[in-house]
Amino acid sequence: MSQMHPAMRKAPPTDKPRRFVFVLLDDFTLLCFSAAVESLRIANRMAGKPLYEWRILGEGGDTTQSSSGSGFRLDGDLEELNRDDTLMICGGINVQAATNKRVLSWLRREARKGVLIGGLCTAAFTLAKAGLLTGKRATIHWENQDSFAEEFQEVELTKSVFVVDGNRITTAGGTSSIDLMLKLIADHQGEELANMVADQLIYASIRTDQDTQRLSVPTRIGVRHPKLSKVIQLMETNIEEPISPSILAKNVGMSTRQLERLFRRYLNRSPKRYYMELRLQKARNLLMQTDMSVINVALACGFASPSHFSKCYRSHYETTPYRERGSHAARTPI
Known part of the structure; x- marks a missing residue:
């Protein structure tokens, strides 16, 4: 079993807020991104203090657009990260086109620091293209499973809602971002807070990495x-x-x-x-x-x-x- 990444360990009370960095690829899925951020926001509210903070990046550092057509203002360009940041790449439709050379080279550079890196929705493609999932277990939205399996045979593809394998995280899209964030919150601050966040989200059935993404x-x-x-x-x-x-x-x-x-x-x-x-x-x-x-x-x-x-x-x-x-x-x- 792989060791738990430092960013996932339960934090002492005096620790500064954990920082999440979200990178929005062009045509990213709004639901996956917003579900992740809202989970962190609610965790802060329930705890009565800032346990988490986040920064939103993307190519150009100005604005980007989700697959729904909504524009989104970014906090900055693809900048240098801290080793204890948690990086989440947010994918969507046309992830192949959004996964360009600049994104890949930046991602590989940050990965060399040992940063905990996740791919939401279709962004497992981006991580795999950068060579960051080689020899690891991963998941991706069921609609992309066939093409992913053909292209990245060195990745152990599963049908799970989300997968955490060492310092790599992948999710299947949709509401699976909630399940993942609840796990990260529980690992970091305890299950009581994670359950409080789930209640606020009216999320009655929390899934684990043992649950599959498609209906029976x-x-x-x-x-x-x-x-x-x-x-x-x-x-x-x-x-x-x-x-x-x-x-x-x-x-x-x-x-x-x-x-x-x-x-x-x-x-x-x-x-x-x-x-x-x-x-x-x-x-x-x-x-x-x-x-x-x-x-x-x-x-x-x-x-x-x-x-x-x-x-x-x-x-x-x-x-x-x-x-x-x-x-x-x-x-x-x-």
């Missing part, structure tokens, strides 16, 4: 049928090498015909069609989030040939994989 299969599909759920889980974990309907049926103790009826009854489509949609959804994520060739995307999603892949893709999305990638590139800022 029955909740997602709106159907509670154990055999159907098991088949869908098998499909989701076997995209590159799809399993035939007969083997899927055998795995849950039913005939292929019974499996067909089950899918028709609850999902209004055949098992084959549902499986195809899962594979095409992964393919679309890879096309839009990575620079993998269309041929490699096809292979990663269980298609034996690019022509078959293109035909299926066009039938479902009414465009070709090549056009999909081209239109996305045109929309993505340089």
Whole structure:
């Protein structure tokens, strides 16, 4: 087990406020950032003294914009940090474009000081691109998991809400910033204060790093049928090498015909069609989030040939994989 970073240790009463430095990448997710800052603000209020302070940085040091279109005034440019600062990179959509050479070189320089560094939402991509997650456990928003796993095979990717591995922290996005900050507050000042912060946030169910980020299969599909759920889980974990309907049926103790009826009854489509949609959804994520060739995307999603892949893709999305990638590139800022 890795040692706890000094910034996470419980502080003596006389310690000065712990400083968090938030770096807002272009098109950052406002919810992830605001949930983290509000948790610290409420901790100060509940304690009746300034336990935490924060500074908000970004490229240029003037203003930046969230993915919602809201502008945000920064406290400064990418400046030199103190070793005992806690650095949080806030990502969002188009994180690949926002992760430029200047951000990466600055991040690597600060990491050499031993600073505790976290990536909120999609910013795990930024940390991994800088080489800061090599050999470590990490998480990222479920929508980015496929592309992340393809690009950063040296990172042990999990589906957890958040992950703390030594001096690296990653979160899955959304409200997971609250769960992370409550853990950091509990480690620093005790669980009583963390619970008080949760109460103020009307946050009744605090998640840990053992909780996964996505809803269970029955909740997602709106159907509670154990055999159907098991088949869908098998499909989701076997995209590159799809399993035939007969083997899927055998795995849950039913005939292929019974499996067909089950899918028709609850999902209004055949098992084959549902499986195809899962594979095409992964393919679309890879096309839009990575620079993998269309041929490699096809292979990663269980298609034996690019022509078959293109035909299926066009039938479902009414465009070709090549056009999909081209239109996305045109929309993505340089």
